[in-house]
Amino acid sequence: MKVDFWGHEFEVNMWVGCLGGFLIAIMSSMFGFGGGPFMVPLMTVALGLPMYIVVGSSLLAIFFNTAMGTVRHMQFGNFDLLLFLAMFPAALLGGYLGPQIAKRVSPQVVKRVACAGLLLLALNLLGVY
Amino acid sequence: MKVKFSVLPLLALVMMVLPIIPQAQAQETASAPTITLDKTSLANGGEITVSGQAPAGAQVYVEVYAADKKVRANRFDGKKDPKTGKIPYKFYLTHEMPAFYKILVPKDMAPELDKAKAAGKDWKYSEVLKKTGADAAYSAPAKIMIDSYQATIMASIIGSRGKLLDAMDEKATKSESMKLVKGRFRGVGKLLGANVETTPTGAYTAKVTLPAGQAPGKYNVTVTAVTERIKDGDKETVKKVKSESASFENKVSFPTVYLASAGTSINLIYPFILCLCISIFGVLMGAGGGFILNPILVTLFPLPHTIVAGTVMPTVLFSQGSGIYNYSKIKFINWKLGVGIGCAMLLGGFIGPKLTEMITLDQFKFAFGWILIVLAGLMFWQTTPGYLEKNKKEQAILKEFKKRAEEAAAKGN
Numbered sequence: 161m162k163v164d165f166w167g168h169e170f171e172v173n174m175w176v177g178c179l180g181g182f183l184i185a186i187m188s189s190m191f192g193f194g195g196g197p198f199m200v201p202l203m204t205v206a207l208g209l210p211m212y213i214v215v216g217s218s219l220l221a222i223f224f225n226t227a228m229g230t231v232r233h234m235q236f237g238n239f240d241l242l243l244f245l246a247m248f249p250a251a252l253l254g255g256y257l258g259p260q261i262a263k264r265v266s267p268q269v270v271k272r273v274a275c276a277g278l279l280l281l282a283l284n285l286l287g288v289y
Numbered sequence: 290m291k292v293k294f295s296v297l298p299l300l301a302l303v304m305m306v307l308p309i310i311p312q313a314q315a316q317e318t319a320s321a322p323t324i325t326l327d328k329t330s331l332a333n334g335g336e337i338t339v340s341g342q343a344p345a346g347a348q349v350y351v352e353v354y355a356a357d358k359k360v361r362a363n364r365f366d367g368k369k370d371p372k373t374g375k376i377p378y379k380f381y382l383t384h385e386m387p388a389f390y391k392i393l394v395p396k397d398m399a400p401e402l403d404k405a406k407a408a409g410k411d412w413k414y415s416e417v418l419k420k421t422g423a424d425a426a427y428s429a430p431a432k433i434m435i436d437s438y439q440a441t442i443m444a445s446i447i448g449s450r451g452k453l454l455d456a457m458d459e460k461a462t463k464s465e466s467m468k469l470v471k472g473r474f475r476g477v478g479k480l481l482g483a484n485v486e487t488t489p490t491g492a493y494t495a496k497v498t499l500p501a502g503q504a505p506g507k508y509n510v511t512v513t514a515v516t517e518r519i520k521d522g523d524k525e526t527v528k529k530v531k532s533e534s535a536s537f538e539n540k541v542s543f544p545t546v547y548l549a550s551a552g553t554s555i556n557l558i559y560p561f562i563l564c565l566c567i568s569i570f571g572v573l574m575g576a577g578g579g580f581i582l583n584p585i586l587v588t589l590f591p592l593p594h595t596i597v598a599g600t601v602m603p604t605v606l607f608s609q610g611s612g613i614y615n616y617s618k619i620k621f622i623n624w625k626l627g628v629g630i631g632c633a634m635l636l637g638g639f640i641g642p643k644l645t646e647m648i649t650l651d652q653f654k655f656a657f658g659w660i661l662i663v664l665a666g667l668m669f670w671q672t673t674p675g676y677l678e679k680n681k682k683e684q685a686i687l688k689e690f691k692k693r694a695e696e697a698a699a700k701g702n
Contacts, residue, residue, distance in 0.1 A: 161625075161629065163623055163625055163626050164623075164625075165623050166690060166693075166694075172626060174629055174630075177626075177629070177630045177633070178629070178630060178632070178633035179633070181630040181631075181633040181634045181637065182633040182634065182636055182637045183637065184634070184637065185633070185634035185635070185636070185637025185638045185641065186637040186638075186640050186641045186644070187637075187641070187660070188579075188637075188638075188641070189598075189602065189637065189638040189640075189641030189642055190598070190641035190642065190644045190645050191579075191583060191598055191641075191645070191653070191656070191657055191660065192579055192583050192597060192598025192599065192600075192601045192602045192645075193579030193580050193583060193601070193602075194576075194579055194580075194605050194609070196575075196576060197575070197576040197580070197664055197667055197668075198664075198667075201667060203630075210683060210686065211680070211683035211684070211686070211687055212621075212683065212686055212687040212690050213623055213626070215616070215621070215687070216613070216616035216617070216621040216622035216623070216627070217622055217623045217626045217627040217630075218627070218630075219609060219612050219613055219616065219622075219627075220613055220616075220622050220624070220627030220628070220631060221626075221627050221628075221630040221631040221634050222609060222631075222634065223606075223609045223610065223613055223631070224628075224631035224632070224634045224635045224638065225631070225634035225635065225637060225638040226602060226603075226605060226606050226609055226638070227606065227638070228634075228635050228638030228639055229602050229638040229641055229642055230599075230602050230603040230606060232638065232639060232641070232642035232643070233595075233598065233599030233600075233602060233603075233642045233645075234599070235642075236595070236599070236642055236643070236645075236646060237361060237550060238550070238595040238596055238598065238599025238600070238642065238645065238646070239550070239596075239599045239600055239603065240548045240549070240550045240551055240596050240599075240600050242546050242548050242549075242557070243548055243551065243555070243557075243560060243592075243596070243600045244600050244603060244604065246557040246560045246561045246564070247560050247561065247564040247600070247601070247604050248603075248604050248607075249561070250560075250561045250562070250563075250564035250565040250568065251564055251565075251568045251578065251604040251605065251607075251608065252607065252608070253565055253568075254564065254565050254566075254567070254568025254569045254571070254572065254578070255568060255572065255608045257565075257569050258568065258569045258570075258571070258572025258573060259572060261569060261572075261573065262572060262573050265573060267573070267574075267575070268672050268677070270570075270573045270574050271574055271575075271668050271669075271671055271672045272669075272672055273574075274570070274573075274574035274576070274665075274668050275665045275668040275669045275672070276665075277581075278580070278581070278661045278662075278664055278665035278668065279661070279662065279665045281581065281584055281585070281661055282657075282658045282659070282661035282662045282665065283658070284584075284588070284658075285584055285588075285654040285655065285657050285658035285661065286654075286655060286658035286659070287654075287655075
């Protein structure tokens with residue numbers, strides 16, 4: 161499929177994109193997370209697209225998944241309104257404060273810290289300690 | 290005249306019922322245990338002492354359960370049946386599981402419970418009930434309404450639970466209810482306790498400990514005294530007498546609230562703070578908070594993984610929506626590409642939530658562990674020099690394009 165973006169034309173292998181997106185969507189809606197960190201590498205590495213086309217378009221693709229996942233979870237009775245009401249304002253506030261703090265810290269350092277933290281959490285979940 | 294005729298059949302009915310009542314009373318054996326509670330209400334958990342008089346020499350069991358708060362419990366049976374060698378692929382679902390359930394057994398049964406604890410996650414509730422004799426007291430969940438579905442691969446693909454099967458008989462319901470109870474409450478210590486003390490005369494005392502974070506409302510306590518167990522080959526006849534049920538009230542006050550679909554009470558301040566910290570950190574590292582929030586929520590709080598996944602997902606809808614709006618304002622979204630891949634993701638999102646309820650909490654944690662390892666790998670890759678070099682160029686282009694887009698948008702206005 162040919163995609164036009166700001167005067168540049170890109171050739172996109174939609175088979176790879178759709179299959180990857182489909183699998184990521186199953187995983188992310190099953191476990192209840194966004195899936196952005198998996199979608200961005202899929203579109204930049206596997207589809208070979210430049211970052212500037214990926215940021216917005218991947219968000220749009222993920223939005224479809226989140227919306228559908230939300231509806232389905234509600235249908236299966238997995239949604240708790242009170243817990244949602246406690247977390248939703250916190251997520252909004254976090255989304256507002258986050259970028260302000262982001263200006264003051266180095267993204268490399270944050271990512272290294274996150275990497276260590278994720279590994280620790282993962283080992284905990286796998287029952288290693 | 291009319292009145293007289295309508296009274297007649299009623300009278301006949303009463304006369305038919307009357308002889309039955311004395312019979313039922315006659316069948317009841319001598320002395321049912323008495324039951325007294327030292328408190329009638331608790332504030333978000335606490336301890337209550339149950340005492341009374343049971344027949345001398347009887348084994349005394351105390352059953353405690355949340356009487357008016359019920360929760361959902363489900364189980365997917367994907368294990369090979371050792372007898373037939375077939376995988377049943379059945380999905381069991383109930384909405385009537387008591388939000389709290391515990392049986393206290395005589396003190397001398399403690400070694401049995403320790404053995405079950407030593408067996409780890411794979412302990413069998415029905416076996417322990419049998420060994421401790423507590424199956425005589427197992428009654429509240431035994432008659433819950435359980436729906437069973439025959440799941441097929443095709444049904445899973447279209448995201449359905451499968452075909453609803455006929456209702457199970459009493460025995461099958463009881464046996465399945467035990468599996469659901471175990472799946473819901475998991476720990477040996479949560480379901481059973483060995484602290485009923487009896488004196489030779491039959492006076493008993495037991496301490497009921499209700500942990501914090503349980504459902505509010507009415508709790509029922511019943512005492513079952515087993516006077517005799519007659520073994521006849523494989524068959525065991527249990528002679529038992531049951532007390533009337535006593536009850537107490539568990540009170541929970543704000544900010545601790547009861548989450549009906551999760552079946553637990555929780556102080557809302559904790560998830561708020563947790564979510565705030567994690568979403569800030571999520572923005573910094575460029576990954577949504579769900580990756581960290583979900584595993585922490587299921588680890589720290591007694592929340593089912595289905596509820597966690599289903600509740601965290603909608604919290605990001607708004608931020609994603611506003612992100613899309615901001616990008617679309619500067620025409621930074623390729624709709625063809627986004628909608629194209631989005632359609633595939635729509636399908637995936639349709640199937641995923643169905644799979645959440647088919648796995649157990651342990652499987653959820655295990656799979657999540659591996660996902661996080663992959664994510665950590667991706668994060669690390671994004672800090673390697675090669676990636677940074679490439680990213681620098683990309684970011685420069687992105688900035689340039691954004692500037693142009695903003696200018697174009699400004700001109701348009």
